Amino acid sequence: xxxxxxLKFTKEHxxxxxxxxxxxxxxxxxxxxxxxxxxxxxxxxxxxHFNHGDTFGVVESVKAVSDLYSPLxxxxxxxxxxxxxxxxxxxxxxxxDGWMISIELxxxxxxxxxxxxxAYRKYVEEIS
Amino acid sequence: MSEIKKTTLNxxxxxxxxxxxxxxxxxxxxxxxxxxxxxxxxxxxxxLFDVSHMGEIDVRGPHxxxxxxxxxxxxxxxxxxxxxxxxxxxxxxxxxxxxxxxxRMGDHHYMLCVNASNVEKDYSWLKEQLLGEHEAQVTxxxxxxxxxxxxxxxxxxxxxxxxxxxxxxxxxxxxxxAELAGAELMVSRTGYTGEDGVELYLPPEDAPRLxxxxxxxxxxxxxxxxxxxxxxxxxxxxxxxxxxxxxxxDTTALEAKLGWVVKFNKTDFIGKxxxxxxxxxxxxxxxxxxxxxGRGIPRHxxxxxxxxxxxxxxxxxxxxxxxxxGIAIGYVEAEFDKAGQEVDIIIRDKAVTAKVxxxxxxxx
Numbered sequence: 001x002x003x004x005x006x007l008k009f010t011k012e013h014x015x016x017x018x019x020x021x022x023x024x025x026x027x028x029x030x031x032x033x034x035x036x037x038x039x040x041x042x043x044x045x046x047x048x049h050f051n052h053g054d055t056f057g058v059v060e061s062v063k064a065v066s067d068l069y070s071p072l073x074x075x076x077x078x079x080x081x082x083x084x085x086x087x088x089x090x091x092x093x094x095x096x097d098g099w100m101i102s103i104e105l106x107x108x109x110x111x112x113x114x115x116x117x118x119a120y121r122k123y124v125e126e127i128s
Numbered sequence: 129m130s131e132i133k134k135t136t137l138n139x140x141x142x143x144x145x146x147x148x149x150x151x152x153x154x155x156x157x158x159x160x161x162x163x164x165x166x167x168x169x170x171x172x173x174x175x176l177f178d179v180s181h182m183g184e185i186d187v188r189g190p191h192x193x194x195x196x197x198x199x200x201x202x203x204x205x206x207x208x209x210x211x212x213x214x215x216x217x218x219x220x221x222x223x224x225x226x227x228x229x230x231x232r233m234g235d236h237h238y239m240l241c242v243n244a245s246n247v248e249k250d251y252s253w254l255k256e257q258l259l260g261e262h263e264a265q266v267t268x269x270x271x272x273x274x275x276x277x278x279x280x281x282x283x284x285x286x287x288x289x290x291x292x293x294x295x296x297x298x299x300x301x302x303x304x305x306a307e308l309a310g311a312e313l314m315v316s317r318t319g320y321t322g323e324d325g326v327e328l329y330l331p332p333e334d335a336p337r338l339x340x341x342x343x344x345x346x347x348x349x350x351x352x353x354x355x356x357x358x359x360x361x362x363x364x365x366x367x368x369x370x371x372x373x374x375x376x377x378d379t380t381a382l383e384a385k386l387g388w389v390v391k392f393n394k395t396d397f398i399g400k401x402x403x404x405x406x407x408x409x410x411x412x413x414x415x416x417x418x419x420x421x422g423r424g425i426p427r428h429x430x431x432x433x434x435x436x437x438x439x440x441x442x443x444x445x446x447x448x449x450x451x452x453x454g455i456a457i458g459y460v461e462a463e464f465d466k467a468g469q470e471v472d473i474i475i476r477d478k479a480v481t482a483k484v485x486x487x488x489x490x491x492x
Binding site for chain 1: 158159162163164165357360361423424425427446447449476
């Protein structure tokens with residue numbers, strides 16, 4: 001299982017890549033494996049504002065439906081349209097090209113609540 | 129809760145990296161390499177399933193046929209020894225206790241293969257129906273059988289390579305006994321995938337050896353182990369009903385369009401009166417097939433609307449791995465059960481257009 005450096009993580013198995021005031025969000029290798037074959041992805045329009053913990057989208061595998069929770073408060077800047085057209089890409093490359101949305105942050109102090117890679121790796125080991 | 133049961137193939141599944149889940153009191157593999165990969169293996173090559181959780185109930189005695197006729201809807205008097213039929217066990221209301229395959233094992237001996245989740249309920253129900261005039265010996269023999277299904281276009285080649293005879297001589301929905309990989313077993317030309325293949329009934333202790341032998345014999349043909357996940361998508365593409373989802377105590381054979389296994393002109397059977405009455409009065413809802421026109425995956429429990437009015441509900445839905453779009457089966461008011469009828473399936477508060485189609489969803 002992949003645990004890339006330089007990202008932040010949540011207990012809901014999302015990863016966050018922060019670049020200045022903008023955060024890219026996707027789901028982790030652990031999450032894609034747990035879901036199985038991903039066949040559907042629903043993302044919000046850009047410009048929509050989400051609070052920390054809001055549902056921003058839905059990912060579906062053949063068997064299951066899972067909500068995507070916004071790990072941060074802010075406004076959607078961009079969505080990954082090509083991933084919506086080919087959601088199996090999430091299974092193939094959950095990081096990098098597997099980013100789902102980017103958010104312009106309202107409040108970057110929320111970032112302190114997130115796990116770094118070592119904390120997330122430990123968390124996954126605990127629940128596995 | 130009693131302790132979870134394990135089939136004799138449990139260690140093999142774990143060795144193959146299967147994800148195990150509790151299902152009907154058993155720890156069963158839901159997937160190995162992935163639902164889509166396993167589904168395609170069955171459509172294009174062959175897949176091997178552990179279905180040892182399925183139940184088997186024996187009916188024996190001089191009045192075994194009378195009893196089977198009483199408790200099932202199909203006409204078991206048409207079965208020769210070595211033949212099987214799909215059938216239903218009904219309540220007097222016409223609702224279903226279970227669906228089953230009835231095997232005629234001998235002159236006065238039948239075996240009913242029933243759903244894992246229903247074994248205890250079915251067994252109790254059948255015993256309650258035993259009356260003097262229909263006296264038969266009804267025994268739950270589920271623990272005596274493991275069951276392995278081999279399905280797919282390459283299934284018969286693979287199984288034949290392990291057997292000294294050509295098992296394609298067994299016609300569809302017939303069975304025979306054979307020796308395979310040193311095990312004596314019952315070979316049934318049946319399945320739950322829409323592909324050619326067999327379901328093998330054998331002593332549980334022989335299952336691991338047979339499983340390994342089949343996997344080995346099929347490795348050049350592309351055989352894959354297949355879990356419950358793909359078993360569900362495969363059956364759904366064929367519109368095979370799943371008890372508990374699509375059929376249950378509150379739905380009738382006529383509503384589920386299983387009237388072809390209800391034989392009104394045989395001797396009396398439990399549920400006949402209610403079903404005849406329903407047939408006379410008209411069937412209010414029917415189990416229809418839907419293909420989603422846009423994006424979205426229908427799921428069990430989603431509402432079906434026409435012009436903003438609820439006309440039905442989805443009982444099973446998935447992304448079809450074979451045709452790559454959302455498919456569903458569900459009950460709708462009977463007048464809308466016609467091919468080409470447009471409906472809305474309500475997916476997370478959004479109406480997604482779907483069309484009624486004739487089954488199966490997947491055709492060769």
